Amino acid sequence: MQKHWDVMRSDDAGDSWREVSGNLPTDFGFVIDVHAHEPETIYVVPIKSDSLHFVPDGKLRVFRSRTGGNEWEPLTKGLPQANCYVNVLRDAMAVDSLDKCGIYFVPAAGRYMPRRTREIAGRRLCAIFRRCFRSRCRR
Numbered sequence: 001m002q003k004h005w006d007v008m009r010s011d012d013a014g015d016s017w018r019e020v021s022g023n024l025p026t027d028f029g030f031v032i033d034v035h036a037h038e039p040e041t042i043y044v045v046p047i048k049s050d051s052l053h054f055v056p057d058g059k060l061r062v063f064r065s066r067t068g069g070n071e072w073e074p075l076t077k078g079l080p081q082a083n084c085y086v087n088v089l090r091d092a093m094a095v096d097s098l099d100k101c102g103i104y105f106v107p108a109a110g111r112y113m114p115r116r117t118r119e120i121a122g123r124r125l126c127a128i129f130r131r132c133f134r135s136r137c138r139r
Helices: 119-138
Strands: 028-034 042-047 062-065 073-075 093-095 103-105
Touching: 028 093, 042 093
Parallel strands: none
Antiparallel strands: 028 042, 042 062, 062 073, 093 103
């Protein structure tokens, strides 16, 4: 669970929680997702703080933990690593259920960022996110 401050984990269906923010560059953010086939593999995109809604150091990184949140590693391939000040909101990231799990997200600014190139699936997902953002803005 990502609750703005802290990344939390429950091993007893939510009766108790423990922090697993570990070595993330910050423990603030909105988006979290779980690998489709590996329940101990988690992805987050942390942002700087509650008043600075952009990624730390101007580097867009998806952080992955293969240990249920005990240790984190940045995934950077294909993502901007300089002068990138975006935010990824909680409902703007998804994983697919293919054998090599893909991670897809759209920063709040609207640019589509796939972690793996899947042109057709990516276009469809991007269109779904766009509809989602439009309907949210109309409310």
